[in-house]
Amino acid sequence: MDLGLDATERNGFVVLAVRGEVDVYTAPRLRERLVEMVSQGHHQVVVDLEGVDFLDSTGLGVLVGGLKRLRSHEGDLTLVCTQRRILKVFEITGLTKVFQIFEDVDAATVVASSE
Amino acid sequence: MDLGLDATERNGFVVLAVRGEVDVYTAPRLRERLVEMVSQGHHQVVVDLEGVDFLDSTGLGVLVGGLKRLRSHEGDLTLVCTQRRILKVFEITGLTKVFQIFEDVDAATVVASSE
């Protein structure tokens, strides 16, 4: 039932570490947090999925929603994920083509030309 | 579902370390093991309950059955248990008066006059 959401700053990125299960019940909390971050002016967001035990299609919808919102602010939402069970869901649905997925937070927060 | 039963010898005692859940489903396996030990001539038995997650009244019955069988062979069955949740079951049912319960295997296997 628990969803952990911990945000930290790194190289101008905000890294949101998600822990627990992202499903129909908890995904709205993730959505709210992403909306909040955008409205606070954080436009380079890394969602770290390494602590996620379960992710369903509602969770995918929320992540794509966050990506869309950030892109409309010239920002981006990238993912950190190496867990096979979670990557598989992105692969099956074709979302690996939509998200940039990194192996770790270091790789995801390398400063590049972001504007 | 799993019940682990590991027997080791120590100072002439057989220490049976029980792991997992002892319930209506698994208690027969514990009973068989105790019967087997008695028939192999092991009459000083220490049942180590430190690895037990769950113990129901069927488990209590099997332990008392073992004790009775061993005493009829001039032997004994003692317990090692410090877990509150498990001790509580012995306390509620009055079985703390029936079993000698030790804090650890060392204390349970001190060589005393056993005949």
Add this chain to the structure above:
Amino acid sequence: MVGSPTAVEHVERTGGIQIDVPAQPGYLALVRMLVHTLAQRRDLDDERIEDLVLAVSEACGWVVGSRLTTDSPRPVQVRWSESEDGCVIEVTDTTSHDGDAPSVPAPDEVELPPDPGRAALEGELSLPLVLALVDEVTSSAGPNGSSVHITVNCGPWDGQPST
């Protein structure tokens, strides 16, 4: 079976949960896991959760034990209902007939067996154990079977699982 409360009606009435499992020893662990998970969502500390889980498991064991000789395929039904101030778990033996309520004495009528060793061997520790572990144990009979109702008093949700 007219008037028999179905699972659907139970959930509608109470917002609670029902699970039906075969009356076989191997399914008790599943029921325990379910009760454990449900109880964790209430204001109960670990010890009281474990007490409740043991009590429900014992009550399911009564049904399973009574079946070992009959080989009936009818399930054990476990229903979880809750309110602001407690949870009630109803364990139903669906083979029992109307009017066949299991007799559960009032807790203060149950004395600890004078010889707990003998009582353990004869399987007589189960009921005193259950009565000591939870706040209330009652029984009833209905068209659905005979039931034991186990009540634990506790505070409301720690986090509502509804929308």
Add this chain to the structure above:
Amino acid sequence: MVGSPTAVEHVERTGGIQIDVPAQPGYLALVRMLVHTLAQRRDLDDERIEDLVLAVSEACGWVVGSRLTTDSPRPVQVRWSESEDGCVIEVTDTTSHDGDAPSVPAPDEVELPPDPGRAALEGELSLPLVLALVDEVTSSAGPNGSSVHITVNCGPWDGQPST
């Protein structure tokens, strides 16, 4: 509701398990835990177990999603049945009426959405996901409601839970 298969009849017929939970998002985790535990007792590796759990959770989500506008108290029913060569999980929306089978296309008729991003936003990834995760998905309608049947092929018990 004449002929409606009750939980009791289901368990009698199949030796299986039925759980009824409120059609609310907070109960999906409970269903997942149950399916996970039951699946672990079959010859399925961790990945296939997780695939099955996700598929069942998605199917429960369809029922929960369809309720968000109606506020009906009728539960989601999840039935687990198994045989030597597989398990079938039936997820039933007990508000649906006879003849109201949800339409589940054959897997080869379901194409991956050309724009998965847009599909994700519109909640259209669920069905392709489920079809990719398990061996068979069918649907049916009965007096009990409309159901999705999820099948996973797998070997027999690793350890029989009966006596």
